[in-house]
Amino acid sequence: MRKGKQTVLFDHGVYILSGAGVVGKKEGQGPLGKCFDVTLEDDLWGEDSFEKAERKMLQQALETAKLKAGMTNDDIDMIIGGDLLNQIISASFAAKDLKVPFLGVYGACSTMCESMLLAGCLIDGGFSNHILCAASSHFSSAERQYRYPLEYGSQRTPTAQWTVTGSGCSLLSNQKSNLSVVGGCFGKILDWGISDVNNMGSAMAPAAADTINTFLDDTATKPEDYDLILTGDLGKIGKQIFCELMKQKGKDVTKVANDCGCLIFSQHQDVHAGGSGCGCAASVFNCYIRPKMEQGELKNVLLAATGALMSTTSSFQGENIPGISYAVHIRSN
Amino acid sequence: MRKGKQTVLFDHGVYILSGAGVVGKKEGQGPLGKCFDVTLEDDLWGEDSFEKAERKMLQQALETAKLKAGMTNDDIDMIIGGDLLNQIISASFAAKDLKVPFLGVYGACSTMCESMLLAGCLIDGGFSNHILCAASSHFSSAERQYRYPLEYGSQRTPTAQWTVTGSGCSLLSNQKSNLSVVGGCFGKILDWGISDVNNMGSAMAPAAADTINTFLDDTATKPEDYDLILTGDLGKIGKQIFCELMKQKGKDVTKVANDCGCLIFSQHQDVHAGGSGCGCAASVFNCYIRPKMEQGELKNVLLAATGALMSTTSSFQGENIPGISYAVHIRSN
Numbered sequence: 001m002r003k004g005k006q007t008v009l010f011d012h013g014v015y016i017l018s019g020a021g022v023v024g025k026k027e028g029q030g031p032l033g034k035c036f037d038v039t040l041e042d043d044l045w046g047e048d049s050f051e052k053a054e055r056k057m058l059q060q061a062l063e064t065a066k067l068k069a070g071m072t073n074d075d076i077d078m079i080i081g082g083d084l085l086n087q088i089i090s091a092s093f094a095a096k097d098l099k100v101p102f103l104g105v106y107g108a109c110s111t112m113c114e115s116m117l118l119a120g121c122l123i124d125g126g127f128s129n130h131i132l133c134a135a136s137s138h139f140s141s142a143e144r145q146y147r148y149p150l151e152y153g154s155q156r157t158p159t160a161q162w163t164v165t166g167s168g169c170s171l172l173s174n175q176k177s178n179l180s181v182v183g184g185c186f187g188k189i190l191d192w193g194i195s196d197v198n199n200m201g202s203a204m205a206p207a208a209a210d211t212i213n214t215f216l217d218d219t220a221t222k223p224e225d226y227d228l229i230l231t232g233d234l235g236k237i238g239k240q241i242f243c244e245l246m247k248q249k250g251k252d253v254t255k256v257a258n259d260c261g262c263l264i265f266s267q268h269q270d271v272h273a274g275g276s277g278c279g280c281a282a283s284v285f286n287c288y289i290r291p292k293m294e295q296g297e298l299k300n301v302l303l304a305a306t307g308a309l310m311s312t313t314s315s316f317q318g319e320n321i322p323g324i325s326y327a328v329h330i331r332s333n
Numbered sequence: 334m335r336k337g338k339q340t341v342l343f344d345h346g347v348y349i350l351s352g353a354g355v356v357g358k359k360e361g362q363g364p365l366g367k368c369f370d371v372t373l374e375d376d377l378w379g380e381d382s383f384e385k386a387e388r389k390m391l392q393q394a395l396e397t398a399k400l401k402a403g404m405t406n407d408d409i410d411m412i413i414g415g416d417l418l419n420q421i422i423s424a425s426f427a428a429k430d431l432k433v434p435f436l437g438v439y440g441a442c443s444t445m446c447e448s449m450l451l452a453g454c455l456i457d458g459g460f461s462n463h464i465l466c467a468a469s470s471h472f473s474s475a476e477r478q479y480r481y482p483l484e485y486g487s488q489r490t491p492t493a494q495w496t497v498t499g500s501g502c503s504l505l506s507n508q509k510s511n512l513s514v515v516g517g518c519f520g521k522i523l524d525w526g527i528s529d530v531n532n533m534g535s536a537m538a539p540a541a542a543d544t545i546n547t548f549l550d551d552t553a554t555k556p557e558d559y560d561l562i563l564t565g566d567l568g569k570i571g572k573q574i575f576c577e578l579m580k581q582k583g584k585d586v587t588k589v590a591n592d593c594g595c596l597i598f599s600q601h602q603d604v605h606a607g608g609s610g611c612g613c614a615a616s617v618f619n620c621y622i623r624p625k626m627e628q629g630e631l632k633n634v635l636l637a638a639t640g641a642l643m644s645t646t647s648s649f650q651g652e653n654i655p656g657i658s659y660a661v662h663i664r665s666n
Binding site: 095106114128 | 334335338339341382384385410411415417418419420421422425426428429432433434435436437438439440441447451454455457458459460461462478519520521522524642643644645646647650652655657
């Protein structure tokens with residue numbers, strides 16, 4: 001059901017049956033380290049390239065989520081997923097082996113929520129029964145694609161975020177569980193003139209505020225109706241801006257807002273403004289938030305992953321970095 | 334409504350209200366040259382980079398399709414689109430200006446059908462009313478990203494295809510028109526061991542055959558029930574393989590099969606195996622096939638765009654090129 005132009009609510013019931021996440025060594029040493037299904041011992045995980053290691057992490061997340069729900073490949077109708085690498089090779093190559101239909105999506109670091117929202121629509125619309133939603137990122141594959149060779153040892157600015165080495169997968173279904181996907185909000189692209197690739201949090205914060213504000217308005221709910229409004233990877237600078245922007249819209253989110261990029265690393269881990277990457281929201285939601293919801297510690301969570309829409313080419317050609325955010329409302333039943 | 338695991342049929346009516354396409358000079362000189370809404374005079378179209386020209390072509394296609402249906406930005410619920418450039422910057426930057434929700438997708442050259450199929454599900458499921466589906470490619474931006482600098486003048490093999498400079502957009506809606514999107518089929522990723530980046534047609538043909546065969550079986554239809562089974566951009570080599578594979582599955586498609594990559598260029602245009610790129614199926618369908626259907630010349634068309642899932646990194650690392658294809662059944666009412 002549509003609620004306004006951007007918001008959808010699922011009438012027939014969309015549920016999360018299981019979730020899984022795999023992270024790198026640094027993430028394993030962070031405050032959430034004990035939550036993840038698998039923690040890598042090194043960046044290569046026995047593969048001969050970072051890209052192949054990232055794919056293996058995504059494969060592992062897909063397999064683990066599937067097995068946790070007691071399903072086989074035959075039960076899965078579709079995989080919806082994406083990642084940060086050019087032509088989303090991590091997701092396509094990881095999905096290949098399951099031999100089920102695949103929908104590749106790209107929403108930069110908002111990909112996890114983009115895939116969950118789409119999966120919700122496909123399940124609620126009666127087109128699919130069980131969909132694996134997945135996203136990944138890898139510090140080393142992202143660093144050499146977007147920035148510099150690791151060997152270069154380039155200096156980072158205080159506003160820079162650290163790409164999370166992580167993958168996450170949620171199994172969405174029309175089969176009942178104690179976690180519902182209530183609905184969500186499709187985001188617009190917002191360009192507030194940020195062009196500094198070392199300040200992605202600022203580039204994405206306006207989109208997060210716009211999407212969450214729209215969802216709250218469309219559903220006539222208030223920030224205090226949620227136990228947690230969790231943005232994807234704004235980091236500590238972006239999170240501050242997000243809270244300020246929400247305040248300007250007359251909504252005080254300070255008591256319920258948190259950010260996956262602020263949760264996954266501690267301040268002592270030299271990650272400057274916090275974590276980022278598709279794998280950030282994907283692993284934090286599936287391994288830290290989802291279990292808390294299943295145990296009833298959190299009842300209503302609004303998860304809004306955020307993406308910075310840029311490439312090295314667009315930045316070299318002087319373009320700004322527009323942001324986008326998709327929100328998903330998850331409820332513990 | 335699901336029909337089998339991969340096929341969906343739209344129960345409530347999904348329609349194509351309008352379509353538009355913009356192509357480059359070479360495409361304008363081809364056999365379909367007179368069909369397109371706009372033909373560029375040169376590859377830059379007044380911009381200072383090929384990437385910006387590609388974006389402008391996609392903007393123009395979006396605007397034209399919207400205006401042909403007499404709509405404004407306020408009427409549009411969503412844009413679903415993608416392209417071949419890293420991080421789909423053409424689609425994101427083109428969509429930005431319309432200030433409507435955006436869903437970025439990546440299915441390589443299958444993107445046009447991926448977006449139409451998704452839009453069909455969102456409209457039929459009651460989540461959206463009007464969705465612009467769009468895809469683009471540009472010979473010069475693709476060539477320098479995937480292959481060599483143009484100035485290098487590299488030699489092409491006979492199996493190589495020529496990336497179409499083109500963009501296309503269809504406006505899908507729940508508002509009745511004389512063109513219905515009846516349903517479609519979500520494709521699986523097929524890897525038949527092809528790793529030659531100059532032989533994409535062979536890499537994609539098995540996926541096209543698999544998707545079309547599945548759709549025909551799921552809907553209990555035969556090739557002769559369609560006036561045209563149009564693959565995306567297999568080119569002449571891929572098309573031959575596709576017909577052969579269909580024959581092995583006991584279905585003779587030779588009388589109804591054609592391919593957008595074979596239609597858009599003539600043999601005298603030095604394009605070797607034919608056209609390719611997201612913009613190939615997008616522009617040929619919207620500007621050549623759609624008008625023929627509106628005029629009643631074609632009644633039932635099965636459009637199956639095909640994508641080769643690879644990046645320069647995956648190929649440099651020795652990976653194969655898996656293929657994917659999404660099919661959409663369009664009917665003239």
